[in-house]
Amino acid sequence: MIKRIHHVGVVVKNLDEALDLYVNNLGFKASKIMIADKGEKFRTVMVSQGEVTLELIEPMDEKGGIQNFLETRGEGIHHISLEVDDIRAELNTLGARGIKFLFKEPEQVEGTLVTFVHPKSTRGVLMELLQE
Amino acid sequence: MIKRIHHVGVVVKNLDEALDLYVNNLGFKASKIMIADKGEKFRTVMVSQGEVTLELIEPMDEKGGIQNFLETRGEGIHHISLEVDDIRAELNTLGARGIKFLFKEPEQVEGTLVTFVHPKSTRGVLMELLQE
Numbered sequence: 653m654i655k656r657i658h659h660v661g662v663v664v665k666n667l668d669e670a671l672d673l674y675v676n677n678l679g680f681k682a683s684k685i686m687i688a689d690k691g692e693k694f695r696t697v698m699v700s701q702g703e704v705t706l707e708l709i710e711p712m713d714e715k716g717g718i719q720n721f722l723e724t725r726g727e728g729i730h731h732i733s734l735e736v737d738d739i740r741a742e743l744n745t746l747g748a749r750g751i752k753f754l755f756k757e758p759e760q761v762e763g764t765l766v767t768f769v770h771p772k773s774t775r776g777v778l779m780e781l782l783q784e
Numbered sequence: 785m786i787k788r789i790h791h792v793g794v795v796v797k798n799l800d801e802a803l804d805l806y807v808n809n810l811g812f813k814a815s816k817i818m819i820a821d822k823g824e825k826f827r828t829v830m831v832s833q834g835e836v837t838l839e840l841i842e843p844m845d846e847k848g849g850i851q852n853f854l855e856t857r858g859e860g861i862h863h864i865s866l867e868v869d870d871i872r873a874e875l876n877t878l879g880a881r882g883i884k885f886l887f888k889e890p891e892q893v894e895g896t897l898v899t900f901v902h903p904k905s906t907r908g909v910l911m912e913l914l915q916e
């Protein structure tokens with residue numbers, strides 16, 4: 653069962669410029685900038701306002717999927733992250749209906765468990781499933 | 785002040801096929817299919833699960849922005865709709881900080897007031913502001 657939108661991921665060319673825009677012009681509050689280096693290296697920061705959280709993502713690898721997204725689609729919305737109660741139950745239920753996943757075994761990221769539904773299974777929407 | 789994500793808009797080639805996927809495979813519940821014909825004509829349906837609502841959108845005009853999105857970026861996430869308390873206050877506050885809008889005067893849509901932040905003001909993110 654999907655509960656809520658945990659965050660929406662946005663790919664940007666320059667994280668510092670994007671952060672300035674989201675905080676100083678659009679009124680969001682920023683958390684700490686992090687560097688992720690599991691598979692693909694990228695810089696990332698969460699910005700929040702009310703119940704809305706966006707994850708700004710700047711690729712650091714020249715050949716990864718995030719850089720590829722930036723080159724082929726340009727800056728913009730990259731994925732939606734959906735919070736679920738039980739990620740393994742979702743993998744089983746959705747898998748049995750033919751939905752494909754990028755990781756069959758959820759990854760541990762910052763105290764959460766995550767996987768991605770394959771965009772071919774969602775008509776082009778990159779959908780992260782996340783369990784707190 | 786932005787309160788929450790009202791919905792995420794997803795452009796699809798074929799609304800009936802997408803609806804089948806979201807309802808029968810991904811477990812969403814659908815509302816009624818509507819045809820919008822203000823400016824650009826498109827078919828649309830809201831699908832929900834938990835607190836998550838997605839708006840599936842199929843273009844019906846050969847020359848509109850939605851068809852153009854489909855041709856240049858392919859099926860996928862098109863916009864995020866952010867619920868605000870007072871849309872005119874947001875237009876004033878954000879406008880004073882240099883943020884541009886697609887409509888300076890909010891449009892009435894199904895009992896709500898909406899406008900869009902210009903993607904140039906959000907680094908490529910098409911952001912709808914919506915007041916219930």
